[in-house]
Amino acid sequence: MKETLEKIRQEALAKIDECMDMDRLNEIRVAYLGKKGELTQVLKNMKNVAPEDRPKVGQMVNETRAALEEKLEETKAKMAAKLREEQMKAEKIDVTLPARRNKVGHRHPNTIALEEVERIFIGMGYEVVEGPEVELDYYNFEALNIPANHPAKDEQDTFYISKDIVLRTQTSPVQVRTMEKQKPPIRMIAPGRVFRADEVDATHSPSFHQIEGLVIDKNITFSDLKGTLAEFAKELFGPETKVKFRPHHFPFTEPSAEMDVTCFKCGGKGCRMCKGEGWIEILGCGMVHPKVLRMSGIDPEEYSGFAFGVGLERIALLKYEIDDMRLLYENDIRFLNQF
Numbered sequence: 001m002k003e004t005l006e007k008i009r010q011e012a013l014a015k016i017d018e019c020m021d022m023d024r025l026n027e028i029r030v031a032y033l034g035k036k037g038e039l040t041q042v043l044k045n046m047k048n049v050a051p052e053d054r055p056k057v058g059q060m061v062n063e064t065r066a067a068l069e070e071k072l073e074e075t076k077a078k079m080a081a082k083l084r085e086e087q088m089k090a091e092k093i094d095v096t097l098p099a100r101r102n103k104v105g106h107r108h109p110n111t112i113a114l115e116e117v118e119r120i121f122i123g124m125g126y127e128v129v130e131g132p133e134v135e136l137d138y139y140n141f142e143a144l145n146i147p148a149n150h151p152a153k154d155e156q157d158t159f160y161i162s163k164d165i166v167l168r169t170q171t172s173p174v175q176v177r178t179m180e181k182q183k184p185p186i187r188m189i190a191p192g193r194v195f196r197a198d199e200v201d202a203t204h205s206p207s208f209h210q211i212e213g214l215v216i217d218k219n220i221t222f223s224d225l226k227g228t229l230a231e232f233a234k235e236l237f238g239p240e241t242k243v244k245f246r247p248h249h250f251p252f253t254e255p256s257a258e259m260d261v262t263c264f265k266c267g268g269k270g271c272r273m274c275k276g277e278g279w280i281e282i283l284g285c286g287m288v289h290p291k292v293l294r295m296s297g298i299d300p301e302e303y304s305g306f307a308f309g310v311g312l313e314r315i316a317l318l319k320y321e322i323d324d325m326r327l328l329y330e331n332d333i334r335f336l337n338q339f
């Protein structure tokens, strides 16, 4: 009997030691201590034990039961602790970990350039105005003294919505709309999107942006134009910047000019940036044509003014030394993040 009990005890303890989970532990409990368990079986066989030995055997059975129960409890507690520890580990939050930043996007180089130009002109007392992108042929061409047979009116260059309606090819129509609405003095810039039927390449896009400028008052002369645009160039490209005006032709200004700035990269010596020229063309400008003034309801005998038009992309490309206009429209975050 003693050996049987010892065997049961060893066996059970070994099984408990090997046991890996709660369910199995319960099975072991039932197998030994349950109603039909091995130890219970021994108790049931007491009747076969000699009466004088019964107290002794009874005590041994109780001891074995106690040992097994203790071991079971101990193992159960260990398992529970281990389980809890694993759970804690899995749910651990490292509060020292730097937080992930929310990506909130980025200003586009065009926007940065536009805000810079706006800042400069607002500083000189200009108003920022807007005009429609879908424009009447009248404002886009006719009121700007661009005759019906002008090559700019060709379908090759202009997107027509109908015979009389176009996608504006320039921001210059905003000049006319402003003069019609507002009495001089006028000092405004008009940034916006323009459209031309061009193939996409490194320097062309069917849709791009311009910033128009218009000043109308009494006694405005070409020297006002020069002084203003020279100041603009210095603010935009640095105080060393010099400007040069080359005669040009635009139907809505007389005289007309194109303005070059000294290359801000080489200071005018000639480099890759300015293609060895030392100068970079930056905008078109001129004194508002008397015919344009008259068509817009302003008396050219009383008032005069100047106008200019700048390509926004051109400024952005130059300022940030981007060599392909397409990069501005691809919205590749790796590119945009650099500005």
Ligand code: DAH
Pocket: 169, 170, 171, 172, 212, 213, 250, 253, 283, 284, 285, 286, 306, 307, 308, 309, 310
């Ligand atoms: N609208 C002209 C263009 O798209 C640019 C321009 C030139 C605007 C001279 C002006 C100006 O206001 O005076 O090429």
